[in-house]
Amino acid sequence: MAAPTPTSSLARLIASLGLPAAELERLGALHFRDAGHGFDPFGLSPDHVALGESVVLPLYERYFRVRSVGAHHIPRSGPAVIAANHSGNVPVDGMLIWTDVLRQTNPPRVVRPIADHFVPALPFIGTFFARGGMVGGSRGNAQTLLEAGELLLIFPEGTPGILKPFRERYQLRRFREGHAEMAIRHGAPIVPVGVVGGEEQLPALFLSRRLGKPFGVPAVPIPAVPLPLPVRYHLYYGEPIPVHERYRPEEADDPAVVRAVCAEVQAAVHALIQRGLRERPGVFS
Amino acid sequence: MSQADRPSSTAPGATSPLLVHPSWAEHGRRVLVTGASTPLGERLVRTLLNDSRVEHVMAITAEPADQGLVTDPDPDRLSVVQVDLDKERRIRNLLFGPARDRGIDCVVHLAQHRSAHARGSRVHAFNVESLRAILELAERHPTIRRIVVRSDVAVYQVQRDLPVLIAEDHPLNLGGGAPQWVQDRVEADVTACARMGMSALEVVVLRMAEVLAPGTGSQLFDYLESAVCLRPAGYDPMINLLTTEDACTALTKSIFNDAQGVFNVPGADTLPLSAAIRSWGRLGLPVPGGWMDPLYRWRSKLTGHDFRYAMNRRRFHYSGVLDGRRAREVLLYVPAQPIEWPVDPLGEEPAAATGG
Structure with a gap:
């Protein structure tokens, strides 16, 4: 058996400093497919999950003061797809949903964010995210995870969703259909999530595609403020859309069925966002 | 047939009359193994000789016939034949000579050039x-019914937008910029695949994970021989490694x-x-990615090591792990022998530059 990696040991140490003992103990019940050396085949490591939570927790609890509504809709086991709106110029929403799912489920579940292709290619960030469960956005990765009964986090708008101009905040971009097709094929319910707060965290003056090129990123936002603002995040989980009960797996090949499911998901996310906007007292509260 | 082209068998009985092959069920396997002088080939030969279902093993080596493959060879069960596999005529003489005489029914092809630096038409002919x-x-052989070809994880493309778990239909590494070492492996693999279903001959291609052992052509083994292993800063991809024991199990x-x-294996x-x-x-020392290639080129020039970073660049950035589901379901192969770390660099007998 291989010795623990230095990064694993360091991850454990930092996590133990940042998380209460009870939370560390709870994370000990985290289920993952150990490929033999403390990592799953995609690189997820429970030590790094704990590290990730300890790093994000101050942001989650104190800076963005996340309010979670309807987390009981997250399936406790089996394959499922969480489909959320994407926003904010930097992917804080993904980190916060990841943390929220981890904290709201018991035994804890790690949601596997499906990231755009450029994310795994980013040095340090790509590796750190992979240790926490992120995988690159290929169909094969998503299928493997669903077959293994994992919980996926997908932003069906993709990068266009996160790079919206401020004046178009909370206006959903066209949902890509891949998540609907995969959910039907693998019998996974889709949990719509409306994220409110992210659009105001980092208003961008403009987007620079030239600056993004060296990093393989579609564009880099030039923000109007130096740091994300301490907006309050509201995460609204909707009732799961039971595509696994309504459709047979082979119907994933029917474009009309896939389009209909995708539209239903988009409508559900839209409704949750509208509810969140109505219910929040203000951007920072 | 010239003397050079004639296969030299060291085992008695090589001139026995042509055997009319009975069905698979009626007799044990008679197996020809190319690349028998490699660590994997040697282990396979030993394993087959210990298997009562095997009647005869014909070990093909590029080097002079080596009876050291087993300590106490039984001439009725093992014959060692020296053949350079870089000429079609020599192969024909082997298959329609000693192999036919011995009633060989299965060929396990392990022979491949192992040096990443080897190039040219002769190397291509061999590979x-x-x-x-x-x-x-x-x-069109009277007795051979089955061919098992050892292929390599290197035939697969590894890049950021491809799945981490590599299934058998994963894109192949067909890039024109790939070195001959890779191109030859891809071409050999595709050549074997193209023959599937074309005749009664059964063709099996085993795409093996990197065998972390000396003399196997493992780039990673060569890389890990340095006291300090450089890796591109910011990247730590998942890799999958195979032992000779498990490779041998899959072949068997x-x-x-x-x-x-x-x-996939x-x-x-x-x-x-x-x-x-x-x-x-x-x-492990993380360094800027741009330094890796020149530093390892210098290492190769100064020390003669075989590892080439340019050939492994993507594998050092993006994860690529073989998915063994099909082998598990069909061949009933399950990896069972983890590596005993650290691997003893002298634990296996070093082999020559070619795997014939």
Whole structure:
């Protein structure tokens, strides 16, 4: 058996400093497919999950003061797809949903964010995210995870969703259909999530595609403020859309069925966002 | 036939009359193994000789015939034949000579150039044309019914937008910029695949994970031989490693199975590159990615090491792990022998530059 990696040991140490003992103990019940050396085949490591939570927790609890509504809709086991709106110029929403799912489920579940292709290619960030469960956005990765009964986090708008101009905040971009097709094929319910707060965290003056090129990123936002603002995040989980009960797996090949499911998901996310906007007292509260 | 082209068999009985092959069920396997002087080839030969279902093993070596393959060879069960597989005529003489006389019914093709620096038409002939000839000749051979070809994880493309878990239909590494070492492996693999279903000949291609052992052509083994292993800063991809024991198990199961097709053969060790470095007892030193290629070129020039970073660049950035589901379901192969870290660099007898 291989010795623990230095990064694993360091991850454990930092996590133990940042998380209460009870939370560390709870994370000990985290289920993952150990490929033999403390990592799953995609690189997820429970030590790094704990590290990730300890790093994000101050942001989650104190800076963005996340309010979670309807987390009981997250399936406790089996394959499922969480489909959320994407926003904010930097992917804080993904980190916060990841943390929220981890904290709201018991035994804890790690949601596997499906990231755009450029994310795994980013040095340090790509590796750190992979240790926490992120995988690159290929169909094969998503299928493997669903077959293994994992919980996926997908932003069906993709990068266009996160790079919206401020004046178009909370206006959903066209949902890509891949998540609907995969959910039907693998019998996974889709949990719509409306994220409110992210659009105001980092208003961008403009987007620079030239600056993004060296990093393989579609564009880099030039923000109007130096740091994300301490907006309050509201995460609204909707009732799961039971595509696994309504459709047979082979119907994933029917474009009309896939389009209909995708539209239903988009409508559900839209409704949750509208509810969140109505219910929040203000951007920072 | 000239003396040079004539296969030299050291085992008695090589001139026995042509055997009319009975059905698979009626007799044990008679197996020809190319690349028998490699660590994997030697282990396979020993394993087959210990298997009561095997009647005879014909070990093909590029070097002078080596009776050291086993300590106490039984001439009725083992014959060692020296043949250079870089000429079609020599292969024909082998298959329609000693192999036919021995009633060989299964060929396990392990012979491949192991040096990443080897290039040129002779190397290509050894890596690719020899297999093409074996496949073509086997189709009209009176006794050969099954061919098992060892392929390599290097045939697969690894890049950021492809799945981490590599199934058999994963894109192949067909890039024009790939070195001959890779191109030859891809071409040999595709050549074998193209013969599937074309005749009664059963063709099995085993795409093996990297065998972390000396003399196997493992780039990673060569990389890990340095006291300090450089790796591109910010990246720590997942890799999968195979032991010779598990590789041998997969080959043996392929010999005794009737299925044909392409199968991934993963190993029992799936871990990040940094963990492999540490488990080996080496110091992993992250450096800017742009430094890696020149530094390892200098290492190669100064020390003669075989590892080429340019050839492994993507594997050092993005994860690529073989998915062994098909092999598990069809061949009943499950990796069972994890690597005993650190690997003893002298634990296996070093082999020569070619795997014939």
